[in-house]
Amino acid sequence: MHIKELNLTNYRNYKNLRIEFDDKVNVIIGENAQGKTNLMEAIYLLAFTKSHRTSKEKELIRWDEDYAKIEGRVEKRIHSIPLEIVISGKGKKAKLNHLEQRRLSDYIGNLNVVMFAPEDLTLVKGPPNIRRRFIDMELGQIQPRYIYHLGQFQKVLKQRNHLLKQMQRDRSINRMMLQVLTDQLIEHASTILERRFAFLELLRKWAKPIHHGISHEVEELEIEYQSTIEVLEGASKEKIESSFQEKFHQSIEKEIERGTTLYGPHRDDILFYVNGKNVQTYGSQGQQRTTALSIKLAEIDLIYSEVGEYPILLLDDVLSELDDYRQSHLLNTIQGKVQTFVSTTSVDGIHHATLEKAEMFRVQNGMVTS
Numbered sequence: 443m444h445i446k447e448l449n450l451t452n453y454r455n456y457k458n459l460r461i462e463f464d465d466k467v468n469v470i471i472g473e474n475a476q477g478k479t480n481l482m483e484a485i486y487l488l489a490f491t492k493s494h495r496t497s498k499e500k501e502l503i504r505w506d507e508d509y510a511k512i513e514g515r516v517e518k519r520i521h522s523i524p525l526e527i528v529i530s531g532k533g534k535k536a537k538l539n540h541l542e543q544r545r546l547s548d549y550i551g552n553l554n555v556v557m558f559a560p561e562d563l564t565l566v567k568g569p570p571n572i573r574r575r576f577i578d579m580e581l582g583q584i585q586p587r588y589i590y591h592l593g594q595f596q597k598v599l600k601q602r603n604h605l606l607k608q609m610q611r612d613r614s615i616n617r618m619m620l621q622v623l624t625d626q627l628i629e630h631a632s633t634i635l636e637r638r639f640a641f642l643e644l645l646r647k648w649a650k651p652i653h654h655g656i657s658h659e660v661e662e663l664e665i666e667y668q669s670t671i672e673v674l675e676g677a678s679k680e681k682i683e684s685s686f687q688e689k690f691h692q693s694i695e696k697e698i699e700r701g702t703t704l705y706g707p708h709r710d711d712i713l714f715y716v717n718g719k720n721v722q723t724y725g726s727q728g729q730q731r732t733t734a735l736s737i738k739l740a741e742i743d744l745i746y747s748e749v750g751e752y753p754i755l756l757l758d759d760v761l762s763e764l765d766d767y768r769q770s771h772l773l774n775t776i777q778g779k780v781q782t783f784v785s786t787t788s789v790d791g792i793h794h795a796t797l798e799k800a801e802m803f804r805v806q807n808g809m810v811t812s
Contacts, residue, residue, distance in 0.1 A: 443554065443751045444781035445485065446515045446522070452507040454480040455808035464801035465517070466778065470785040472805035478785040481805070482557070482758045485783065488514045488525050489555040489754075490579065491536050491546055499529050516553050518751060523552055546593075547586040554583050554745050554753035558738045558760050565737060566730045567722050570711040577712065580741060581641050584748040588637050595630035595707065602627055603702050610701035617694075624690050627706065632682040634707045639675045642667050642712070644747070649740035653716075656732050656771050663736060664715040670705040735768055739775050755782040761792060770794060 444465040450456040455477050472478045479495070486494050493502060503510040509530035516523045526537040535542050536549040543549040564572055582589045602623040609615045646665050653663035667675055673685040689705050690697075697704055714721045714733050721729050745753045755776055761769055761784065773796040776782050782796075789797055803812050 443516055443518045443754065445488075445553075445754060446517045448481075448484065448488075449511075449513040450484055451509075451511040451513075452504040453484055453510045453512060454502060454504065456480065457504065457808065459808075459810060461803070461810055463781070463783075465781055467776075467782045467784065467796055467800035468803060469789060469797060469800045470783060470803045470805055470810075471787070471789065472785075473787060477805045477808045477810075479758055481810075482559075482756050482783060482785055484512050485514070485754065485756060486555055486557055488512050488527060489553040489583070490550060491527060491534065494557060494559070499534060500531070502529055514553070525549075525553060545590070547589045549586075550589060551583055551586040551749075554749060554751070555756060556738060556741045556745070556753045557756040557758065558735075559756075559758040560760055560763050562738065562760070563731055563734050563763060565734045566714055566725070570709075573712040574708070574710065576737075577638055577641060580744075581637060583753075584641075584745060585637060588634070591630045591633045591637075595627065595634060598623055598626045598630065599703055599706065599708060606697055606703065607701040609698045613698070620694075627703070628683055628686040628690070631686060631706045632679050635669065635673070635682050635710075636677075636679045638707065638710075639667060639677070642675065644744050645737070645740055648743045648747075649736045652739050652775075653732060653736035656736060656768065657716075657729075661716050661729070661732070662718075663733060664718075666713040666715065668711040668713050670709045731764065731768065735764070735772060739772065742776070742780055752780045755780045757782060757784045759785055759787075761786055773797070 445463055446465075447460065447462045450459040470478050470481055483493055483495055487502070493499075496502070509528060511529075512527045514525050516525060524539060526540070528535045528537075536546065537543065538549050538552060565576055578588075578592055582592070602620070605615075605620055605623060609617075609620065642665060649665065650663050653661060671682075671685045671689045673682050677685075686705070693704060716725055716729050716733065719725065721733050725733070742753060742755065757772075761772075764772065769792065773794045777796045784797070784800070801812065803810050
């Protein structure tokens with residue numbers, strides 16, 4: 443798949459922009475704060491209906507305007523799809539084929555995107571919430587129904603935590619409601635965990651050989667899911683549900699005492715091991731970057747294996763963060779295979795056939811020229 447054209451109205455520092463893209467590589471060049479990353483963000487938002495940079499959607503609307511609109515035409519192997527996101531003070535609307543979609547799970551997945559930005563280097567060494575967000579976003583692309591379960595889980599989690607805080611202050615509150623919320627939480631948590639396990643197995647399959655190649659065949663990458671309950675990866679949903687029931691039953695007093703839900707996918711983590719050592723703790727910066735790069739490149743093949751089309755790759759100011767060897771490995775991998783958007787302040791010093799044949803766009807103060 444590839445994006446044929448993108449139209450922005452009142453988006454960030456863009457008043458009106460219509461731009462057509464090459465189906466291979468597009469390089470967006472400009473100084474900082476001119477709008478390069480805003481273009482990348484717009485494509486990301488068109489795929490996921492949310493920004494990777496902010497949760498405050500009013501920031502996406504151009505100053506003194508009432509709304510922002512992102513429109514894109516996605517070309518797939520057998521058909522073309524118009525996508526549209528409109529953001530205003532009344533909320534957000536997502537349209538597919540000009541029809542507003544009531545559920546995000548009906549919209550997400552029509553445009554598959556893999557983004558690699560400098561902050562993604564913290565995928566390995568950053569806090570657990572970064573890795574949870576990574577797995578949730580990628581899983582949501584290939585299994586939109588996952589988004590429904592994640593949303594329901596977060597909704598019930600909020601209600602359960604509120605009740606636990608009340609019980610922390612008043613121990614005489616009837617516990618029946620807590621059990622009802624716990625059962626609802628377990629239903630969605632078990633589905634989330636089951637699907638995360640399956641996704642991680644796919645990620646291993648694609649990431650291990652990529653990492654082995656980037657490391658000159660001297661490093662072996664292992665990925666482990668760290669759950670808050672005692673359950674083996676690959677366990678059935680029934681086994682996961684049983685483990686959750688047992689854990690919550692054992693810990694009810696502890697949770698009331700602390701006033702919060704202590705177990706579930708919202709507290710899980712992913713661990714990366716290189717040659718048997720935890721790379722988050724003991725890995726060198728080079729090993730951490732190789733691991734992050736391997737994971738991102740693995741996403742491309744993983745998505746292709748699941749949906750039958752390659753995703754769009756967004757490289758937002760990341761090439762300058764990689765040394766020549768990792769740069770070359772990345773560019774060799776995508777060459778001729780994936781529609782790629784590269785944002786950078788300069789292509790000086792980057793010598794690769796992939797970029798030499800690319801479509802060049804220059805951005806200055808919200809204006810784009812080619």
